Amino acid sequence: MLIMTNLEKTFRTDLVETHALRDFNLEVKEGDFVSVTGPSGSGKTTFLNIAGLLESYTGGTYMLDDYNVATLNDKQRSRLRNEKIGFIFQSFNLIPDLNLFDNVDVPLRYRGLGSAERKKRITESLEKVGLGNRMKHLPSQLSGGQQQRVAIARALAGEPRFLLADEPTGNLDSQMAKSVMTLLKEINLQGTTIIMVTHDPELAMQTSRNVFVKDGKICDAADVHTMPLASNQ
């Protein structure tokens, strides 16, 4: 489903060459709930950006659902992101001027779905995250946890095969983090593959598999109970 082979990502300036990822090999199967941990600057976000087709890579191969990502142009990548991938961001990334309904509607419009179909999906996904009665509210009228639920609803409405979560609980208190994590586990149980970048070993322990990244390489893909604890800087 997601196969990265000898993936490399190098950032170059006139003076410096930085290897963000090197010899990065990972396979994620359908239904997995993979957590990606590692110290700050280890390459976790770069990995997530490449996995989510937000950024290009400089070497190796990346196959996503039989698509060789390197051969896709910008428009094809956009379409693939829209149809197969759902994103959950650390700072929610809701559009402040749009109410919850319109926020969840954003990716559905890019897919070109009809009005009735969009409305059905938006209503269902907001109800799923417990915010069905707040569709006309603006993000600023919600708590952090509720905003992250809206972001999850936005990702779910597109019925993605992958959910990529970047520190989804990073800006939440422990209680809210717990409820968001519970929601993600429910989503995973319903068949959606989730890759979650986190600093929090507690969260990582709740996933089915952990990948520890250090210096741009996967150090250990062992069972979460034997993994080294991630730095929490």
Added chain:
Amino acid sequence: MSRWELGPILRAMTRNKVGAILIALQIAVTMTIIVNAAYIIVERHTMMQRDSGLDEQNSFYLTTTGFGADFEPKRVITEDLDLIRRTPGVVDAIQINAIPISGGGWSMSLTTETGDDADDVNTANYMTDEHGSNALDFNIIAGSDFVASDVRWRERNQTDWPDKALVTKALAESLFPESPWQESVGKTVYIAEDEPVIITGIIDKLQAPWIGWSNLEHAMITPEYLVSESTRYFIRTEPGQRDRLMAELESTLADKYPNRIIRDVTTLTDTRERSYRQHSAMITILTTVMFLLTLVTAVGIVGLTSFNVNRRKKQIGTRRALGATQGAIIRYFMLENLLISAGGLLLGVVLTIALNMALIEWFSITALDWFYIPIGVVVLWVVGQLAVLGPALRASRVPPAIATRTV
């Protein structure tokens, strides 16, 4: 159509409206001014293109003023005209009391009946001889031209009029609106309420001296020479000979009678330029105002959109992450501008009509032709879309990876 995001853009704009309202107002004011200015420019330009009836490119005139006790105007005028007409390159020459479109001349009132309660028609009056049609380049389209025996000498202080006259077709139509203009030939009109003049011919075109006059096309020609020390000659030349003859004739006339001053040797093209200078200046000023206003509006749109692009960088990245193509991002900003422009242009239409009504009231200009309004709308709409294109293209290049940045 779902991709167009019309509803969300409108709803987002209502929550962030100050910038949009300011730009919409700017567009409205710009439209109001440029549409009315464009109308005035076209009106003035059309006015400047009116045909005087003269062969302007090949005509000039000069004034000669004789002095001394032995100066004999009749003899000098007769000999001058004979000399000028015989000069190679001259088509014809006349003595004339006023120059068409020059700004100064004679006018009078004509009536078709005697008595002080008869309706009168105003006209310019030119006095010249049977060479007038050739020198002034008009055609007799009904009746007949003057012959040499028709022409008389008008002495100083003489107030009576010759018994025949040529009139322009426009004047004939105004004098006798009930009948075809051709039938005006042979009819009598009255000067000073009771002095009869018979119309012996109709000419196609000759404008009055005053370009702003509502009766510009009204002209009457009477067959007369003016007896005066100061006289004006109108000379029509063959193509390409005008400038040479201006210098040559000035010198020849001065040599022939040294006791005189020759001045104001002027071409008709210069006269037209001078007469219409105010209109020309108005066109330049209004065009500059239109250009600057449009530029300021375009810069305002560029500024607002650039500000929005910078403010929404993360939002744009998020949209790209959620599947927006570069085209969708460009479309978003273009559509947003289109909606702002639509509001501004709608208000602009109302203000344009209001300003035009005020101008009609204050300056008696004619009402704006309806098609100026849709043209103004389209022009400003295109300007708005072009102005927003640069910032929109910049927005489309915001990388989707910016969505995952936390700072």
